[in-house]
Amino acid sequence: MEALIIKRITIFCSDVNFQDVFKATREQVFSRITKEAIGVPRTIGIVLQQAFIQAQTNTHDQKIGLSELNYGISAARKTYQRQFEGSIKRKLLPGFYMDMWNAIITKAISEKNKHPERPASHILIDPVRKEYLNILCENFHLHFLSENIASKGGGSYNLYSLDYDICNEYNIKYAEEKDEYTAIRFIYDNIIREFDPYFTKEKSKSYRCPQCNKIYEETEVVKSKVKRCFDDDAVLEEIVHMDLPRTEGNYAEVEIKILGQISSLNKAEAMNAREIADAVGCTTQKVSLWGSRVLAKKGLINIDSRDKNYYYSID
Numbered sequence: 001m002e003a004l005i006i007k008r009i010t011i012f013c014s015d016v017n018f019q020d021v022f023k024a025t026r027e028q029v030f031s032r033i034t035k036e037a038i039g040v041p042r043t044i045g046i047v048l049q050q051a052f053i054q055a056q057t058n059t060h061d062q063k064i065g066l067s068e069l070n071y072g073i074s075a076a077r078k079t080y081q082r083q084f085e086g087s088i089k090r091k092l093l094p095g096f097y098m099d100m101w102n103a104i105i106t107k108a109i110s111e112k113n114k115h116p117e118r119p120a121s122h123i124l125i126d127p128v129r130k131e132y133l134n135i136l137c138e139n140f141h142l143h144f145l146s147e148n149i150a151s152k153g154g155g156s157y158n159l160y161s162l163d164y165d166i167c168n169e170y171n172i173k174y175a176e177e178k179d180e181y182t183a184i185r186f187i188y189d190n191i192i193r194e195f196d197p198y199f200t201k202e203k204s205k206s207y208r209c210p211q212c213n214k215i216y217e218e219t220e221v222v223k224s225k226v227k228r229c230f231d232d233d234a235v236l237e238e239i240v241h242m243d244l245p246r247t248e249g250n251y252a253e254v255e256i257k258i259l260g261q262i263s264s265l266n267k268a269e270a271m272n273a274r275e276i277a278d279a280v281g282c283t284t285q286k287v288s289l290w291g292s293r294v295l296a297k298k299g300l301i302n303i304d305s306r307d308k309n310y311y312y313s314i315d
């Protein structure tokens with residue numbers, strides 16, 4: 001992390017020293033950015049860009065200190081949060097992901113409330129449920145840290161952390177030592193087990209009789225090709241359980257994020273393609289092509305032109 005930032009400073013502005021940009025100590029700067037970005041270069045970019053812009057508003061001292069850094073970290077996290085909320089709102093992602101996120105954060109807050117002095121920032125999940133959390137990781141609400149972590153209660157788990165800035169917002173203490181996050185209370189499978197039906201590929205079938213409404217499990221009627229009610233001989237109707245929630249379009253991850261980002265912007269907050277590209281982590285060309293040729297044509301977003309630039313918003 002530290003090497004990544006120093007290398008960039010050396011390549012892009014070789015005459016600039018660390019002390020020319022930052023007034024906080026190296027250790028403070030890198031420890032905070034590391035916790036928020038978990039090695040994602042785009043996040044480091046947004047944090048530093050926003051911290052720098054904030055520092056320029058000071059009249060006397062325009063170097064980046066801790067408060068500017070915290071501002072940058074919050075700005076990065078809020079950007080990701082808005083993309084996620086926008087994607088849910090537009091049904092680009094199934095709504096249960098928001099329910100799952102709320103369930104996780106509610107549990108973390110209740111852990112914190114029980115013992116405010118203990119960290120509640122990390123969670124352990126059985127590896128069989130790994131895919132459940134992919135979307136929350138792609139949207140940087142959770143960070144996947146490691147697999148094969150032994151819990152104090154036995155068993156091997158995947159380890160995740162809640163986003164550092166989200167922990168700050170809810171006053172959740174962030175675990176610094178390995179010893180702090182292997183406790184049994186960090187195992188969240190009882191929370192996300194509730195979402196099993198959404199991820200179960202092998203759906204169990206059952207059948208309903210249209211005459212008497214009796215329900216049959218597949219095992220009871222598996223032998224006959226045409227399945228009939230034992231009581232009234234009516235042909236049974238198959239019940240499809242927990243059909244996968246439908247989402248609109250079949251968009252790529254980056255396309256979902258672009259539309260999610262734009263969906264979070266009202267007219268007064270409209271952003272140009274460069275700003276959206278920075279927030280999403282793609283090229284400006286991708287934003288302008290997809291925005292004008294697809295999204296605006298479908299009437300999904302609004303594009304205004306002013307100051308020789310195009311501004312994208314939801315209305």
Ligand SMILES: [Zn+2]
Pocket residue numbers: 209210211212213214229230231232233234
């Ligand atoms: Zn019947």
